[in-house]
Amino acid sequence: MIPEKFSESKIISRLEWDAIPVPIGKPYFPHVPNKVIIHHYGFPSDKPNFKISKSFKGHASIRELQRDDIKELGLIDIKFHYIISPTGAIYEGRPSQYIGKHIPGYDNGAIGILVYGNYNVETLTFVVKEAIVWLLLHLRYKHGLELPKDLYGHCCKALTTCPGYNLNAYIQKLKAGRP
Numbered sequence: 001m002i003p004e005k006f007s008e009s010k011i012i013s014r015l016e017w018d019a020i021p022v023p024i025g026k027p028y029f030p031h032v033p034n035k036v037i038i039h040h041y042g043f044p045s046d047k048p049n050f051k052i053s054k055s056f057k058g059h060a061s062i063r064e065l066q067r068d069d070i071k072e073l074g075l076i077d078i079k080f081h082y083i084i085s086p087t088g089a090i091y092e093g094r095p096s097q098y099i100g101k102h103i104p105g106y107d108n109g110a111i112g113i114l115v116y117g118n119y120n121v122e123t124l125t126f127v128v129k130e131a132i133v134w135l136l137l138h139l140r141y142k143h144g145l146e147l148p149k150d151l152y153g154h155c156c157k158a159l160t161t162c163p164g165y166n167l168n169a170y171i172q173k174l175k176a177g178r179p
Contacts (some may be wrong), residue, residue, distance in 0.1 A: 010134065011082070012091045017059040019078070020066055026076045028098035033143040034109040035150040036136065038171055039080070039102060040163040043118040053086035053117040061116070062091050075101050080114040082135060088127030090135055096143065111139060119164025129170065136174070148175045 022028065043050045055061075062085075066078040073079070079101040083091040093114075094100050102112035113135065115128060124132075140147045153168040163171070 008138075010090060011138075012059075012089055014092050017062045017091055019063070020070065022076050028076070028095065030097055031099045031108050033096060033111045033139070033145060035152060036111045036113060036139060036145065036147065037103055037106065037152050038113045038115060038132075038163050038167065039153075040119040040167050041114060041116045042164070043120070049118075049121050051118055051122050053122055056086045056116055058085070058089075061085075062093075065114075066093075069101075073101070080112040082111070083114045083116060084128060084131045084135065085116050086125070086128065088125075088131040090131055096139070111143070111145075115163065115167055117164075117167075119167035122164075123166050124170055132170070133174070148177070151175060 041052050043052060062078075062083055065080075065083065069075045069077070069079045078093045080093040081096045081100050083093055085091065093112075096111050099107050100110065100112040101107055102114075103110065113132075115124075115132065117124075117128070136147050136151065139145055151171060151174060153163045153171045
């Protein structure tokens with residue numbers, strides 16, 4: 001059972017941010033979550049020092065992520081299970097009981113969290129750190145995950161700078177028990 005303070009009530013639902021419904025006949029595939037992989041939004045390839053969090057526009061930015069994943073990547077839905085905004089708001093993405101599409105070869109069993117920002121150059125704010133910890137506790141209760149043991153940055157599973165130096169350093173602190 002999920003304690004009240006880690007219930008779904010803190011998460012902005014797909015209905016609230018006006019997600020595009022998944023087309024009928026194009027199903028999600030179920031999985032049993034056994035790990036969490038954290039990503040950052042990153043940066044445009046021609047602007048590696050761009051601070052993307054300043055361009056966050058609430059629900060509209062989440063809808064844009066979903067539209068891009070559908071139109072540009074050919075997915076049926078947004079690829080991440082949760083998105084944490086620069087304000088610390090937590091958005092529901094793809095339902096966590098279904099396979100995401102955030103890291104090829106590791107999607108099955110992995111809950112993908114996107115932290116909106118370019119954490120190669122941006123620093124994590126207190127509210128973002130607080131949202132990460134809250135969401136990890138929520139997922140531990142919801143899915144019985146062994147966190148922080150089963151917590152990874154994208155770079156632990158693929159050759160990439162994602163989730164950014166600063167966010168990856170925070171993930172390592174969490175794994176070491178030093179939030």
